[in-house]
Amino acid sequence: MSAKSLLQLKKIGKVFSRGTIDEVKALDGVELNVNAEDYITIIGSNGAGKTTLLNVIGGVFPPEKGGKVVVGSVDITNLSEYKHAAYVGRVYQDPNIGTAAKMTIEENLAMAILRGKPRGLRAASNKQRREEFREALSPLKLGLEKRLNALVGTLSSGQRQAVALVMATISRPALLLLDEHSANLDPRTAQIVLELTEMIVKREKITTLMVTHNMELALRYGNRLIMMHEGKIVVDLNQEQRTGLTINDLIEAFEKASGSRFNEDEALLSR
């Protein structure tokens, strides 16, 4: 029995600076079928097209003509960015992007809970919502549920990223995109944020795509692993195929599939 398909990418291409000397084929006919509740880690060297892929799914820019992004049964390819929000939650590498610094935790979450919904003239927050926010924050065990009135700008970047994570998931979007969301944090905080991610993804059963530079992370988390190279998916391993693999196995698989040497010190060295 095959699992329910949640996200379909068809013939996704993206060319930057077309017709100039700087022309780059960032994405080249990417085909991907993501099942509901999949947690896919995406790995690849700089310029492989990982972030471009997330940008297309998140609607920052549309793919080249002929490409199609379908979530569930809805074609969201040509919707503007803000309309993608109803389907896609996203956490960025920089915690400053995912949260509003001059607003309180409560105000940030009050913004996030209405993801993709029309905003009217009702009060932005109330007792019931505050309770909801506390419930969403308390599993983080960072004590943020007691600091709803704290300005987000006064939090540490780890705390901010945790808030960003809660903001991306509190309204239960169909899809969660993580764009190297632990890369800017110190190792310990990164670990905490990754564990929080795991917990939230499991609990809310959100279909997740996580981009990372870090092979170890790519192997440790998720149930499916994708490697990208020059705008294409070159390795695609399911849970079974992935089990027991080492970083060296991954590099070998990559070199065999892409026909080029794996040349990414950063991915090897970073942990």
Added chain:
Amino acid sequence: MGVVGNVLSFSLYEGLVFGLVAIGVYLTLRVLAFPDLTVDGSYTLGGAVAAVLIVAGLNPFLASLIAAGAGFCAGLITGVLNTKLRIPALLAGILMMVGLYSINLRIMSGANVSLLREVTSFDIIADFLGMRSGSIFVSIILALVIVAVVFYILNWFLRTELGLSLRATGDNEQMVRSLGVDTDKNVMLGCAISNALVALAGAIVAQGQGFADVGMGIGMIVMGLASVIIGEALFRPKGVAWVLIAAVGGAFIYRLFITIALRIGMAPGDLKLITAVLVVIALAIPYIRKKARREWIPPAVRW
């Protein structure tokens, strides 16, 4: 009433009316992070529209409301220039300010319109209170009622879902968009509300002084800025309500200084320079402080 009482009550009236401008400037500059220079034009626009309509025999309150509506439209266009045509905020405001100059001349069919023989909002209020028309007390009552209504509405609005997303837009536009809000619309709405308030102030002032003049809005943006900065420095406001009060409070302090300056014999023509210098000083202080503390200072913003 002695001299002090005179100065205070006059400043109070002006502080309240120009408090509307300060709130407008606050909305664009601080809430949306959109330095909107349309203000100079939309203030005159408000005065011009109200004056012409009152001369044509319209109820002065209705005329003032329509003037605010005209300001709303002007701000809306500024927002469209910025969000839909991607014209930088400062330039969009300057273009509107220049364009409105011609429009204001057209509306008034000349450089000014006199209201001296017309019945204004002030006369109606004076009549209602059974007081002498032109009394400063009447002016204060009228201004106070208007500011109170505006305060009440904004204090409510900025806490609604829509108002919150407006405030967030100025803080982190990318985040707001990624949460499914059309931030372009928010910017347009914010500019529109701001300029509606400014135009309302222009309409009230024109009625108070008995004429609308094409030059009445010159320097209004700097005055609004000065009020916002003074308000923030003195009241260090936290939360929506206090921020609004600080804007009006800042306008009062500012007008108090101006009134005193005039009393001690400074030439009215010099006041704009003094205001400009005041704003320069206020803007430079944080920079000089940082410099003294040897902190890192980001490069100057060009747009």
